[in-house]
Amino acid sequence: MLPTPSTSHVEFDRIYEPAEDSYLLLDTLSSESEKAFLQQRFSRGTSDVVAHDPPSPFVVEIGTGSGVVLSFVDAHAETIFGRADILSAGVDVNRYACAAAGRTVSVAEQEQVAKGESHGFHLGIVAGDLVGALRPAMVDVLIFNPPYVPTPDLPALPTLSEEVAAPSFEEDSYLLSLSYAGGADGMETTDRLLDALPEVLSRERGCAYILLCAQNKPENVKQRIRNWGKEWKAETVGSSGKKGGWEKLQIIRIWRVESLSQEEEPK
């Protein structure tokens, strides 16, 4: 089992603390089946000739919180992707989370170096709303642990203001609410992300890992993605186990397959 990155420097009164959902992402991304999928998709091929490597995958986590997931993927890129030369980046709407996540990645990379092991190439964390600042068709792997809890209202997104609010209990509670409160069905933010996926994912290699809870109606979500067209796939690839017959939390993988040639009939 790969070690979980340290987040001991993170202030959890205003940044989401790694929990069961975060750990399910770590377990899923480092599972044998997902390693096989990712290594095949981003493989170096059989040749050792460097010039024949496919380009470095661009891996982005949306809503990094503490950065535990992004730093895990970056630090263990060689094990997960079969190559250390991934480019990693993160986005969070909470500026404190951005700073914490950057630090988490850097600590995890230093630990790899201390062990004489490789790590990915980290570009940085930016503050922003979902994928709004990303160029279209660039992301090869998108990871999203959304605010998925059904709530009566969706908290308003922070907007840019010149004054930085003084730290207060209200401000901290608001920032934390952004990490879990998902509005109707817990899906209001996830719906916006899903709508942006076809544009933001790279055409040939793009895939996404999204965490859902039972109240998000995961079967409906997967069907909706399949309805985008026959090149779109969506499957559950990780699950927290059943509780009263329900899978409480699950990870769905969304990906595009190369369109079938015309003479080939879909199965």
Added chain:
Amino acid sequence: MKVLTLNFLTCAVKACKSTSAAFPLHPKDCELVSDTLEANPKLLFNILPRIDWNALIITASELGFPTLPPTPPTPEQLENDPKMMQELHTLLLETQISEGSLVCANCSHEYRVKEGIANFLLPNHLV
């Protein structure tokens, strides 16, 4: 944030995203810091094919880096040109933007960078 990040970012204003002027964002009054990293030619070779080279030429020139050639070098060319290898290593792998702004040429909005974190949250009137 690494300078290379600019190759993946665009203006976050919806109306800008379809315009070519929204990419690349233009650094303004930027403070740069440099990490010292070991040479990693393989990483450079595997990054180069996915870079928008024309955008990188603009970014490099705006940040005061040596002028880049009009087309990206091949791995073979790089291996035979240690000077260019070093320059690309410095620009793409080592250099970070720590403070300053990133400006959209379409809407003129300036995204502030503070302590290495660019802020793409929009003011109310642009959301």
